[in-house]
Amino acid sequence: MSTKAEFLARIREQVRRAPARFAAETARRPQHPAAEAESIRRELAERWPETLDVFRREFEGVAGVFHRVASIDMVPDAVARIAREREARGLVAWHAAALGADLGPALGARGLDVHQMPATEPTSDVERQRLRSIAARVDLGLTGVDLAVAETGTLVLVSGAGRPRSTSLLPPCHIAVFDRTALLESLRQVGVFLEAWHADPASARGGAINFITGPSRTADIELTLTRGVHGPKEVHAIFVEQPFRG
Amino acid sequence: MSTGDLATPFRQRAGGAMQDAFLQEALTIATTKFIGLRREAFAGFPDGEALRDQARAIKEATLQQLDHHLETLIANVERLGGRVHYAATPAEARAIIVDIARASGARMAVKSKSMATEEIHLNEALEAAGITPVETDLGEYIIQLAHERPSHIIAPAIHKTKGQVAELFTRELKRPAEPDPEALTRIARAELREKFLQADIGITGANFAVADTGTIVLVTNEGNGRMVTSLPRVHVAVMGVEKVVPSMSDLMVFLAILAKSATGQKLSVYTSLVQGPRRGGELEGPEEFHLVLLDGGRIAQIDGPLREALSCLRCGACLNVCPVYRQIGGHAYGYTYPGPIGILLTAMMEGTEAVRDLAHASSLCGACADACPVRIDIPRMLIELRREVDERKIAPWPERVVFALLARLLQRPRLYRLAARAGRLLQRPFVAGGRIGRVPLFFGEWTRTRDLPAVAARTFQERWATDRELRG
Numbered sequence: 001m002s003t004k005a006e007f008l009a010r011i012r013e014q015v016r017r018a019p020a021r022f023a024a025e026t027a028r029r030p031q032h033p034a035a036e037a038e039s040i041r042r043e044l045a046e047r048w049p050e051t052l053d054v055f056r057r058e059f060e061g062v063a064g065v066f067h068r069v070a071s072i073d074m075v076p077d078a079v080a081r082i083a084r085e086r087e088a089r090g091l092v093a094w095h096a097a098a099l100g101a102d103l104g105p106a107l108g109a110r111g112l113d114v115h116q117m118p119a120t121e122p123t124s125d126v127e128r129q130r131l132r133s134i135a136a137r138v139d140l141g142l143t144g145v146d147l148a149v150a151e152t153g154t155l156v157l158v159s160g161a162g163r164p165r166s167t168s169l170l171p172p173c174h175i176a177v178f179d180r181t182a183l184l185e186s187l188r189q190v191g192v193f194l195e196a197w198h199a200d201p202a203s204a205r206g207g208a209i210n211f212i213t214g215p216s217r218t219a220d221i222e223l224t225l226t227r228g229v230h231g232p233k234e235v236h237a238i239f240v241e242q243p244f245r246g
Numbered sequence: 247m248s249t250g251d252l253a254t255p256f257r258q259r260a261g262g263a264m265q266d267a268f269l270q271e272a273l274t275i276a277t278t279k280f281i282g283l284r285r286e287a288f289a290g291f292p293d294g295e296a297l298r299d300q301a302r303a304i305k306e307a308t309l310q311q312l313d314h315h316l317e318t319l320i321a322n323v324e325r326l327g328g329r330v331h332y333a334a335t336p337a338e339a340r341a342i343i344v345d346i347a348r349a350s351g352a353r354m355a356v357k358s359k360s361m362a363t364e365e366i367h368l369n370e371a372l373e374a375a376g377i378t379p380v381e382t383d384l385g386e387y388i389i390q391l392a393h394e395r396p397s398h399i400i401a402p403a404i405h406k407t408k409g410q411v412a413e414l415f416t417r418e419l420k421r422p423a424e425p426d427p428e429a430l431t432r433i434a435r436a437e438l439r440e441k442f443l444q445a446d447i448g449i450t451g452a453n454f455a456v457a458d459t460g461t462i463v464l465v466t467n468e469g470n471g472r473m474v475t476s477l478p479r480v481h482v483a484v485m486g487v488e489k490v491v492p493s494m495s496d497l498m499v500f501l502a503i504l505a506k507s508a509t510g511q512k513l514s515v516y517t518s519l520v521q522g523p524r525r526g527g528e529l530e531g532p533e534e535f536h537l538v539l540l541d542g543g544r545i546a547q548i549d550g551p552l553r554e555a556l557s558c559l560r561c562g563a564c565l566n567v568c569p570v571y572r573q574i575g576g577h578a579y580g581y582t583y584p585g586p587i588g589i590l591l592t593a594m595m596e597g598t599e600a601v602r603d604l605a606h607a608s609s610l611c612g613a614c615a616d617a618c619p620v621r622i623d624i625p626r627m628l629i630e631l632r633r634e635v636d637e638r639k640i641a642p643w644p645e646r647v648v649f650a651l652l653a654r655l656l657q658r659p660r661l662y663r664l665a666a667r668a669g670r671l672l673q674r675p676f677v678a679g680g681r682i683g684r685v686p687l688f689f690g691e692w693t694r695t696r697d698l699p700a701v702a703a704r705t706f707q708e709r710w711a712t713d714r715e716l717r718g
Contacts, residue, residue, distance in 0.1 A: 001332070001333075001338055001341070001342070002332040002333060002334040002338060002541075003332065004320070004330070004332055007332035007334065007539070007541070008313060008316065008317065010541075010545050011312055011313045011316060011487065011545055011548065012313040014312075014545055014546070014548035014549045015309075015310070015311065015312050015313050015548055015549075017549045018309075018310075018548050018549035018553065020306070020310050021306055021553065021554075022303075022306060024302075024303040024304070024306035024307035024310065025303060025304075025307050026303075026304050026307045026308065026492045026493065026495075026496050027300065027304060027492075027493065027495040027496040027498075027499050028495065029493050029495045030495070058512070062511075062512075062515075117529060118529075119527075120527060121526060121527045121528060121529070122529065128529065131529055132443075132477075132529070132530070136439070136443060151512070152512040152513045153512075154513055159528060159530070159531065160525070160527060160528060161526075161527025161528065162527070164528070164529035164530055165472065165476040165528075165529075165530045165531065166476065166477075166529065166530055169469060169472050169473065169476065187498045187501060187502050187513075188498060190498060191494055191495045191497070191498035192495075194459075194494035194497075194498075194519075195493065195494050195495060198458065198459045198494065205525075206525055206528060206531075207520060207521055207522055207523065207524050207525045207528060207531040208472075208475065208476065208518060208519065208520045208521070208531060209518075209519040209521075210472060210516060210517070210518050210519070211513060211516065211517035211518075211519075212515065212516060213511070213512070213513045213514065213515050213516075213517075214515055215515070216467070216468055216469040216515055216516075217467050217468070217515055218384045218385075218431060218467060218468050219401070219467075219509075220383070220384040220385035220388065220401060220402070220403055221384070221388070221403070221406075221408050221411055221427040221430055221431070222272075222407065222408050222427060223275065223276055223279055223401070223404070224408075224427035224428075226427050226428050226431040228431075228435070229384055229431055229434070229435055229467075229468035229469065229470075230382065230435060230438065230439070230442075230468045230469035230470045230472075230473055231468065231469025231472065231515070231516065232469075
């Protein structure tokens with residue numbers, strides 16, 4: 001087996017010998033990523049309606065279903081409608097703290113069978129398996145959104161305590177709830193936020209950051225577009241006009 | 247019929263592919279569609295050209311300090327609790343992964359589509375160790391059931407009809423399947439869902455790795471990449487050393503052009519940034535994370551003639567536009583990586599001898615260089631490979647004799663004029679309509695698939711000497 005030392009030594013030797021092919025630079029990085037992210041947010045607070053229009057167009061362009069409600073109180077009705085149309089009852093949801101609102105009781109009152117994921121790590125593997133099997137069984141997964149990217153119609157979800165990766169992956173229908181504070185215009189801006197999130201290595205972001213651009217799809221059989229291969233067949237984004245996230 | 251068997255010469259493999267009527271049609275439809283989608287994606291994206299230049303510059307800048315960026319990556323993966331392994335050869339990579347799988351007591355491994363694991367022939371090694379590898383990308387799953395290899399970097403099963411897939415599912419999965427892509431996809435979803443939940447170990451490649459944060463980036467449309475990195479207890483990622491990018495800011499430049507070049511999407515459905523094992527508080531994510539850094543001929547090219555090919559993103563755009571690929575498909579190339587870039591990667595991984603014939607499987611039209619998101623000058627390197635094949639006397643001897651004679655002739659004007667006159671006499675029995683359809687003896691190879699233009703009744707030199715109007 002190769003050792004780290006000899007492996008890297010061979011690379012170092014090659015790099016030392018190789019002439020640069022042309023003067024080249026890596027991408028410009030924000031010098032103060034947190035401050036730059038904050039200033040992007042501030043600017044967008046002024047022009048979020050335009051950004052939302054672009055997001056909606058792009059999200060629908062990748063077969064996402066867009067909903068708009070006035071306040072967080074109206075989300076349970078929207079979710080219940082989606083459930084009814086699919087004759088679905090079982091729903092797995094991010095923890096209220098991760099979602100930014102406790103929708104459990106209201107959803108339950110509308111006939112949904114709600115499974116809220118815990119805010120802390122399960123203490124046993126048995127419990128872990130039980131929670132996972134719920135996500136694998138139910139039809140609906142309800143999550144928040146960390147960033148909604150207009151340029152590509154993309155939802156960015158960061159994993160962590162109370163925000164499992166499986167909620168947006170295993171159920172055939174994913175419903176994501178967000179407000180204007182999540183909106184970004186471009187992938188470049190996403191880069192600034194990713195830099196900001198990682199600027200402090202001690203800050204505990206989750207082990208996975210997922211960019212979700214529409215429902216799961218494949219064209220592997222005769223290039224026929226088919227949705228819902230492994231991930232959800234449907235992705236719904238519910239935009240809440242009145243900001244609800246802290 | 248598999249045309250990818252290396253025991254048959256390239257010419258026969260290519261010939262077989264060209265006789266395959268279905269393959270011909272499938273290739274035309276698929277590549278034409280991909281070309282159109284890519285063109286539309288960039289047409290609606292004014293920043294595209296500038297971003298391609300920038301992506302290329304980032305790759306070059308990264309190579310100039312590859313040692314530094316890899317050390318940063320390693321330090322960050324380890325900081326997050328992952329382990330890094332070093333494989334000089336495919337055999338070493340296989341041994342490392344089999345060891346990891348054995349140590350974790352794994353009996354089944356779920357895999358997300360990865361050209362690197364194809365390159366190291368991982369599945370055979372896992373099977374030999376009693377671990378069942380399951381490909382989970384639908385296209386890869388189909389060809390695994392059929393015991394074949396991918397025919398396209400991003401659409402591995404384009405050579406199969408829905409009828410063939412239905413027969414395959416009925417036979418291999420013991421459940422009746424209709425030749426309908428929707429129904430077939432549903433069957434695969436159900437079959438593979440069980441495997442995702444049961445598997446002990448998940449194996450992936452890496453589209454990128456971000457040094458600054460220790461992040462592995464996987465791009466998929468189906469969601470299998472997310473499953474494989476979230477559900478099993480152990481995650482192993484295998485990546486060529488050239489896949490590292492310095493920062494998240496660099497990553498975003500590549501993400502903005504990768505999917506557009508591959509499938510014409512603005513982004514693929516899922517871009518997953520995974521960093522280390524599961525963190526405290528998380529419900530899912532692996533307990534163990536392993537990163538296998540693979541050399542496999544890459545390191546020697548940092549200062550080698552194929553350096554530019556180390557910038558390849560594996561998007562498949564050069565395959566779709568290549569007139570040779572469009573005729574013969576991926577299997578005829580005979581190695582893991584098909585198409586124009588595949589010839590260079592094969593030379594990198596297997597040595598120049600392996601591409602003795604393949605180096606000529608290009609019309610040098612340059613369409614690949616135009617399509618490449620990072621503007622790799624593939625034709626230039628193919629020409630250099632041809633020269634190396636000739637200089638190292640790897641080429642067949644009649645070819646070398648002819649080119650040696652031609653070189654002498656071209657350097658001696660008198661001899662050249664004499665040869666032109668001699669040629670005019672000697673060619674008479676073979677000329678039809680100004681072209682020579684067949685040359686005698688072993689030189690016949692040249693005219694096997696193309697005509698040779700006849701020596702003109704009056705050569706340019708002769709006309710130049712006498713025709714006033716030619717000289718103005």
